Amino acid sequence: MRFSGTDDYVATEDLTVAVNAAVTLERPLLVKGEPGTGKTELARQVAGALGLPIIEWHIKSTTRAQQGLYEYDAVSRLRDSQLGDERVNDVANYIKRGKLWQAFEAEERVVLLIDEIDKADIEFPNDLLQELDRMEFFVYETGETIEARHRPIVIITSNNEKELPDAFLRRCFFHYIRFPEMEVMKRIVEVHHPGIKQALLTTALTQFYEIRDQQGLKKKPSTSEVLDWLKLLLAEDLSPEDLRRDGASALPKLHGALLKNEQDVALFERLAFMARGQR
Incomplete structure (x- = not known):
């Protein structure tokens, strides 16, 4: 057994x-x-x-x-x-x-x-x-x-x-x-979203881990939340280019699936404001 x-x-x-x-x-x-x-x-x-x-x-x-x-x-x-x-x-x-x-x-x-x-x-x-x-x-x-x-x-x-x-x-x-590393996470995603395009997956997961690594984050998004986020990205048929953020917005697309409190949303809004100020 x-x-x-x-x-x-x-x-x-x-x-x-x-x-x-x-x-x-x-x-x-x-x-x-x-x-x-x-x-x-x-x-x-x-x-x-x-x-x-x-x-x-x-x-x-x-x-x-x-x-x-x-x-x-x-x-x-x-x-x-x-x-x-x-x-x-x-x-x-x-x-x-x-x-x-x-x-x-x-x-x-x-x-x-x-x-x-x-x-x-x-x-x-x-x-x-x-x-x-x-x-x-x-x-x-x-x-x-x-x-x-x-x-x-x-x-x-x-x-x-x-x-x-x-x-x-x-x-x-x-x-x-331990929280899954990128390669393990890709295997987990493949189980739940088989056939997802690798370019989209790599771009999305890179953004996801950047969010998790952000200093001052009150609640780090979890595995279940990234799976929900990817499901929304697929439903909206977004491309890797759609996910790329500019200085005007540090918030990811459909961020409500990843950030679950107003403090963390405000944190990324402040980061965007600071990025614009440095231009």
Whole structure:
């Protein structure tokens, strides 16, 4: 069971090594990187390539670790008891199974995605240590222990918004997805926009990387954003000459696909103003 990328996902050699190492070690794979570098999609592609189902747990700021195991709905049970509902005699009727429980009881091995773990409270990763390590947990309301039938392939993503606890990091295999270089980006674009003219692609990507390298940029455009931008350029049937900027405008064509806040737009407008002043 080895991952080597897919036709729809360009995986670098170090990324495929990381995925296969985590599978071999039976450790969660912790993937960090800028937003838009394909961390979430990696889990889906691993599942597809290995022919496994995927269970996705998308973390929010309000998500608690317990929700991944199960939740006990005591309020519904109290209401049903007042109404004389016979369901109250079995507490299991009020247990809602979480994503980890679903992964543990699956009939076959699955890929479990824990997406954007750094959005949750700082204690969230520590609260999952034992369950991810032992692949089991105890349900206090029913007195049963839930053990994983098949150890899932666990892929955890983080946008690096906050530090994760050392105890959690020790239990993971770590990989940082670096932002793609020009040649890798060309391969990624070819997957999404096959047959794009090389002259247009080179001109557009050169401009894109110049924007990313601009000092003072608040939010650098990501891979997903350059793919959207190229889609617009193709839809408008623009040529490499159409993309060339003069001193009057430092903003790229259709810049709304790349620059996502007014500060960055203002930065490029100031650059254009300064360029005109030097003429």
